[in-house]
Amino acid sequence: MNAFLSFISSFSTTLTFSITFGTVILYGALGEILTEKGGNLNLGVPGIMYIGAIASLAGSLAFQRATAGLAAGMGALYPILCVLACLAFAFAASMLAGLIFAFLTITLRTNQNVTGLTLTIFGTGIANYIGGSLGSVGTVRADVTSDAVKAYISPLVTSLDGLTDKFNLGSLLFRHGFMVYLAIVVAVLLWYFLSKTRTGLSLRAVGENTATADAAGLNINKYKYLSTCIGAGISGLGGCFYVMEYIDGLWETSATIGSLGWLAVALVIFATWKPMRCIWGAYLFGLLSWFYFLVPGLFKGSDKIFQMLPYLFTLLVLILVSLRRKPEDQPPASLGKAYFREDR
Amino acid sequence: MAENAIELRHITKRFGQKVVANNDVSLELHKGEILALLGENGSGKTTLMNMLGGIYFPDEGEIYVDGKLATIRSPKDSFHYGIGMIHQHFKLVDVFTAAENIVLGLEGDKGKLDKASIRRAVKEIAERYGFEIDPDQKIYDMSVSQKQTVEIVKVLYRGANVLILDEPTAVLTPQETDKLFAVMRNMKKDGKAIIIITHKLHEVLDVSDRVAVLRKGKYIGDVETKAATQQSLTDMMVGRAVSLNIDRPKADKLADRLVVKNLTVRDKEGVKKLDNVSFTAMGGEILGIAGVAGSGQKELLEAIAGLQPEEGGSVINYISPEGKEMSLIGMDPLDIIHAGILLSFVPEDRFGAGLVGSMPIVDNIKLRTYRDRKGILADRAKAQALADKIVLDLEVVTPDTTRIPIRRLSGGNVQKVLVGREIASSPTVLMTAYAVRGLDINTSYMIYNLLTEQKMKGAAVIYVGEDLDVLLELCDRILVLCGGQVSGIVDAAATTKEEIGLLMTQFRREEENA
Numbered sequence: 001m002n003a004f005l006s007f008i009s010s011f012s013t014t015l016t017f018s019i020t021f022g023t024v025i026l027y028g029a030l031g032e033i034l035t036e037k038g039g040n041l042n043l044g045v046p047g048i049m050y051i052g053a054i055a056s057l058a059g060s061l062a063f064q065r066a067t068a069g070l071a072a073g074m075g076a077l078y079p080i081l082c083v084l085a086c087l088a089f090a091f092a093a094s095m096l097a098g099l100i101f102a103f104l105t106i107t108l109r110t111n112q113n114v115t116g117l118t119l120t121i122f123g124t125g126i127a128n129y130i131g132g133s134l135g136s137v138g139t140v141r142a143d144v145t146s147d148a149v150k151a152y153i154s155p156l157v158t159s160l161d162g163l164t165d166k167f168n169l170g171s172l173l174f175r176h177g178f179m180v181y182l183a184i185v186v187a188v189l190l191w192y193f194l195s196k197t198r199t200g201l202s203l204r205a206v207g208e209n210t211a212t213a214d215a216a217g218l219n220i221n222k223y224k225y226l227s228t229c230i231g232a233g234i235s236g237l238g239g240c241f242y243v244m245e246y247i248d249g250l251w252e253t254s255a256t257i258g259s260l261g262w263l264a265v266a267l268v269i270f271a272t273w274k275p276m277r278c279i280w281g282a283y284l285f286g287l288l289s290w291f292y293f294l295v296p297g298l299f300k301g302s303d304k305i306f307q308m309l310p311y312l313f314t315l316l317v318l319i320l321v322s323l324r325r326k327p328e329d330q331p332p333a334s335l336g337k338a339y340f341r342e343d344r
Numbered sequence: 345m346a347e348n349a350i351e352l353r354h355i356t357k358r359f360g361q362k363v364v365a366n367n368d369v370s371l372e373l374h375k376g377e378i379l380a381l382l383g384e385n386g387s388g389k390t391t392l393m394n395m396l397g398g399i400y401f402p403d404e405g406e407i408y409v410d411g412k413l414a415t416i417r418s419p420k421d422s423f424h425y426g427i428g429m430i431h432q433h434f435k436l437v438d439v440f441t442a443a444e445n446i447v448l449g450l451e452g453d454k455g456k457l458d459k460a461s462i463r464r465a466v467k468e469i470a471e472r473y474g475f476e477i478d479p480d481q482k483i484y485d486m487s488v489s490q491k492q493t494v495e496i497v498k499v500l501y502r503g504a505n506v507l508i509l510d511e512p513t514a515v516l517t518p519q520e521t522d523k524l525f526a527v528m529r530n531m532k533k534d535g536k537a538i539i540i541i542t543h544k545l546h547e548v549l550d551v552s553d554r555v556a557v558l559r560k561g562k563y564i565g566d567v568e569t570k571a572a573t574q575q576s577l578t579d580m581m582v583g584r585a586v587s588l589n590i591d592r593p594k595a596d597k598l599a600d601r602l603v604v605k606n607l608t609v610r611d612k613e614g615v616k617k618l619d620n621v622s623f624t625a626m627g628g629e630i631l632g633i634a635g636v637a638g639s640g641q642k643e644l645l646e647a648i649a650g651l652q653p654e655e656g657g658s659v660i661n662y663i664s665p666e667g668k669e670m671s672l673i674g675m676d677p678l679d680i681i682h683a684g685i686l687l688s689f690v691p692e693d694r695f696g697a698g699l700v701g702s703m704p705i706v707d708n709i710k711l712r713t714y715r716d717r718k719g720i721l722a723d724r725a726k727a728q729a730l731a732d733k734i735v736l737d738l739e740v741v742t743p744d745t746t747r748i749p750i751r752r753l754s755g756g757n758v759q760k761v762l763v764g765r766e767i768a769s770s771p772t773v774l775m776t777a778y779a780v781r782g783l784d785i786n787t788s789y790m791i792y793n794l795l796t797e798q799k800m801k802g803a804a805v806i807y808v809g810e811d812l813d814v815l816l817e818l819c820d821r822i823l824v825l826c827g828g829q830v831s832g833i834v835d836a837a838a839t840t841k842e843e844i845g846l847l848m849t850q851f852r853r854e855e856e857n858a
Contacts, residue, residue: 198447198457205437205448212435216449217420327439327484 012168014293019172019180020246021260022286024049024238026183028264029271029278030190031235035098036268037194038227039207040105041336043116045235046261047123048097052090052236053243053257054127058134059089060142060249071144079148086145086240094236095229097123102228106221109338124258127239131251146249149241150177179241184279186234191275203227207332210339220339238264259307263289266314272321272329285310348411349375349506349537350396350427355405357391365391368405369563371556373506378528378538380552380569382545382581384812384845388561389541393508397429398422409506428499429508432515434491436483442466443479446498469500473530488613489520496527507531508539513547514638515615525551543636545574545849559583578845582812590792590817592837593800595628601804602648602773605659609643609652609828617643619828627665627772630795630805632819632836634812634844640828641808642692645775648806649689650676651697662687665772665802681715688771690763692778692808694755698762701751705742706731708750709765734764738790756787763791767798774798775806780814792818812841824848 028045035042042048063085071078101119104110134140152175160170194200205213206223214220239257243249263285270285271277288310292303321329350373357366366388373379383389394400396407398419407414409425416422422429436445443462463479470477477493486494492512499507509528513521528538528551542548548555548569555572557564557580564580602625609618618640625631633641646652648660650672660672662685670683680687691697699708710727717723731745738760742753750758759779767774776795780788795818799805809815815822819836824847832847 196457198450198455201440201444201447201457202449205440208437208439209435212437213449215419215435217418217423218449327482330439333438 009166009168010293012172014290015172015287016175017290017293018283018286019176020286021289022283023176023180023183024242024246024257024260025264025267025285026187026278026282027238027241028235028261029267029282030183030186030275031094031231031233031238032264032268033194033231033271033273033275033278034190034234035228035231036273036335037207037332038203038224038231039210039332039334039337039339040102040224040228041112041116042098042101042119042228042232043113043265044097044101044119044123044232045116045265046258047120048094048232048235049239049242049257049261049264050123050127051097051239052094053239054130054251055093055236056086056090056145056240057142057243057249057251058130059093060086060145060244061134061140063089064142064144079144079151082145083148086142086149086244087237090236090240091233094239095233097236098229098232099225101232102225105338106224106228109340112336112338120258120261124255127257128253131253134251140250142244142249146244149179149244150248152176177241177245179237179245183237183241183282187275187279194275204332207334210334210337211341214339214341235261235264260289263310266311269331270314270317272317273331284313288313347375348408349373351408351411352392352396353406353408355392355395355402355407357388357395357400357402364561366395366402366558367561369558369561370405371563371566373537373539374554375505375537376532376535377553378532378540378551379566380548380555381539381541381558382543382548382555382577383558384560384581384810387558387581389558390510392558393429393510393539393541396422396427396506396508397431423499423502423504426503426505427508428496428502428504428506430492430495430499430510430512432510434495436491436494438484439482441480441482442477442486442494442497445483445494446479446501450502465501466497469497472534473500473527475527488515488615489517489524492516492524500531505535506537506539508541510541511543512540513542513544521547543849545577545846548572548577549574557581574846574849575842578842578849582841582845590789590814591796592817592820593796595800595802598629599627599665599802600624600663601627602806603659603661603663604648605661607644607647607658607660608655609640609647609658610655611643617828618647621825621828621830623823623830623833625773625804625806627802627804628799629820630799630807630818632815632822633806633808633825634815634822635825635848637810639825639848641777641825643828644825645689645691645777645806645808648672648773648775649687650680662773685773686769686771687773688766688769688775690759690766690774690776690779692781694758694762695751699750699758702749704747705735705740705745705750705761708761709734712765712769730765730768734761734768738764738794740764756783759783759791760787763794767794770801771798771803773804773806775808777808778810779807781810788814812844815844816841826850 028049032042032045060082064082097119101115104115105112157170157174161168194204202218203223206218206220210220242257267278267281267285271281289307291309292298292306295306352369352371355366355369358364369392381389391400395402396416398416398421401417407416414425416425443459443466446466447462466477466479475493475497477497483491512524516524531538540552552569554566555569555577556566559581605622607618607621608616611617621644635641643652647654654673658673661669662672663669672680695701706727709731710722713727714722734740735742735745740757740760742748742757750761763779779791795805795807807819816836821833822836822844823833824831824844826848831850
């Protein structure tokens with residue numbers, strides 16, 4: 001019986017971590033869906049998440065230092081201001097990275113795969129460079145911002161934990177910062193935008209059949225630029241969330257952001273470009289990333305076998321989707337193709 | 345006199361320095377009439393219509409819509425003037441429903457997609473003109489004719505008063521064509537003006553009120569449909585024959601080389617592209633293939649070259665100069681090479697199927713020769729020697745053969761390399777599709793001479809062409825395709841352009857009578 005209880009408890013810890021990682025992946029994937037629906041395949045997601053992460057951290061540190069005098073006067077409002085600034089830094093810097101990608105692939109018509117991979121290398125490099133120069137790793141902490149990002153409503157958690165006793169449902173569902181719930185809201189909004197609004201329809205037309213959208217009088221470049229830049233901004237929030245919630249407002253030098261970024265790209269395929277499917281897919285990917293926690297007798301190294309699981313699942317989905325050949329599950333038809341009007 | 349919906353005055357459109365697609369064309373379209381626009385391939389019909397559709401902008405001349413001067417610079421402008429164009433290639437998003445395609449890109453492109461009101465509006469249009477359309481059906485689930493219906497409803501939804509249909513019946517069955525014509529008559533009654541481009545003369549006589557004819561970019565004139573016959577329209581369309589004086593020597597001996605029987609080919613959608621085609625190509629003659637664009641020329645050559653799957657019952661037999669007979673059915677190009685058949689193919693799509701645009705001349709030559717040597721290394725020296733020979737013999741103008749991507753050469757020089765490569769292997773069958781398209785007159789003659797040279801060497805040459813004058817002068821026999829069927833095989837020396845023109849448009853409507 002005790003073994004069972006300890007399994008339950010480690011299972012519920014694992015689920016909590018899964019939600020954290022799932023949220024990072026979810027932001028990355030939602031941004032990439034928006035980008036890909038406009039026909040641009042941005043493989044720079046890991047780099048953009050790195051840029052979002054370092055921009056939120058460096059930006060928050062600078063912001064906290066510059067506004068430290070205000071803290072006392074503003075009371076409870078000050079952390080909120082810090083969080084808003086942090087989100088703005090992350091979003092803006094990621095958008096800028098998206099803008100680089102957009103300019104290169106849309107205006108200069110470079111190869112999207114090459115440009116995206118280059119952006120990943122660039123983003124990873126610059127983030128670690130800045131992160132390393134912030135001071136010795138693990139000492140400089142964006143405390144106010146990080147604490148505010150991680151804040152949760154503790155009575156809600158403890159009362160629900162009391163009700164479900166051993167399983168700690170309250171901790172599982174509510175012991176997260178607001179960005180976990182924001183990601184779900186973004187997913188729902190993205191679904192509504194893509195499937196219910198006229199602008200969403202137009203964007204999908206651009207990604208599906210650019211020449212047709214062009215002939216229908218849509219401004220192709222506007223749609224592509226905006227979807228790529230805003231998509232990058234959303235992806236970047238994943239990096240911001242990782243640094244502020246999971247790493248506690250510090251910089252760390254493991255390559256976790258990068259691998260979560262690639263999982264985000266895989267999740268887009270796994271979810272067959274559907275934001276709602278992304279939500280549970282992201283938590284599933286998170287769970288699969290932590291699955292080795294539940295397997296007894298693992299040592300460092302052999303856990304890597306289990307970390308392959310999300311990719312295996314993605315492969316499985318690719319196989320299933322190609323067997324079913326349902327047009328709705330296919331990538332946008334013009335994905336990855338540069339558009340020349342004169343080509344028609 | 346009816347009011348003019350559209351008036352074109354002195355329209356001229358040039359492409360580059362040499363090609364004049366439309367030369368001083370003036371044309372009127374009355375309200376509530378169906379005007380058929382008739383002309384051979386390359387006579388400038390589609391170019392002229394594209395200027396109304398906002399795809400091209402005229403170099404000279406004016407367009408008047410409802411009597412007022414109009415400037416049409418984009419498809420959006422064209423909608424704005426109430427002109428709706430239905431292209432041969434549909435502009436639809438496959439994973440969208442009919443309704444979503446219909447409203448795509450409309451003004452007021454904001455806010456929620458009100459599916460119910462769109463559905464209602466589409467239903468209303470469908471009822472008024474007699475369309476059958478399901479607003480919620482996805483495009484990928486639709487037949488070609490249903491997709492065309494969506495295109496037409498799309499322009500009507502946008503409030504078009506003038507509809508331009510570019511060869512709408514090319515992809516339809518006779519029954520679907522009759523339905524389309526019924527809808528067109530309903531639109532006419534409603535006061536809409538319609539221009540239809542078609543090559544099928546019986547359809548012109550069936551549906552139109554007036555016929556306007558273009559020839560080589562010039563406006564020839566118009567005639568009331570009531571006063572026209574198939575013969576009179578053909579005469580207007582082809583004009584007087586111009587003598588070109590291409591040498592046509594007779595080969596010493598002819599030998600059956602390629603025997604095709606009951607060849608049937610379907611495209612991916614299951615539409616018959618070739619229907620029971622039978623003929624024999626002989627070594628020592630040039631067999632011309634005539635027909636309006638898309639009558640099955642491409643599929644015919646590709647079926648022989650091993651690029652198209654044939655239906656059961658089709659026969660393609662090759663008879664070698666030594667008299668050995670073998671079947672080409674089911675062979676791919678590599679099988680044909682391995683079987684020792686020297687078959688050369690100059691495809692219509694030079695860069696898609698003939699050459700690799702980003703590689704230099706010598707590498708493109710190598711595509712044909714790299715297998716000649718055993719081992720893992722390609723024989724560069726041999727390809728280089730052949731490249732140099734082609735450049736010298738055919739007067740290819742190029743800075744070099746080893747570095748410049750072939751795409752950078754002019755069209756004529758590209759074609760010389762392609763033809764030069766294909767004839768270098770001394771083929772016993774040489775097939776060419778539109779070998780002189782886009783080439784100037786000198787290069788064209790050089791190509792004609794090369795083909796004749798191959799014929800005199802005993803090759804069976806198959807020449808798919810669009811210029812009837814050239815077909816008549818160059819070829820020994822001419823096979824005419826119409827709607828994927830052979831509508832006649834004639835002796836080029838004994839026939840006339842008019843006869844071929846009639847054969848090209850005599851669509852056999854067997855399905856309908858059956």
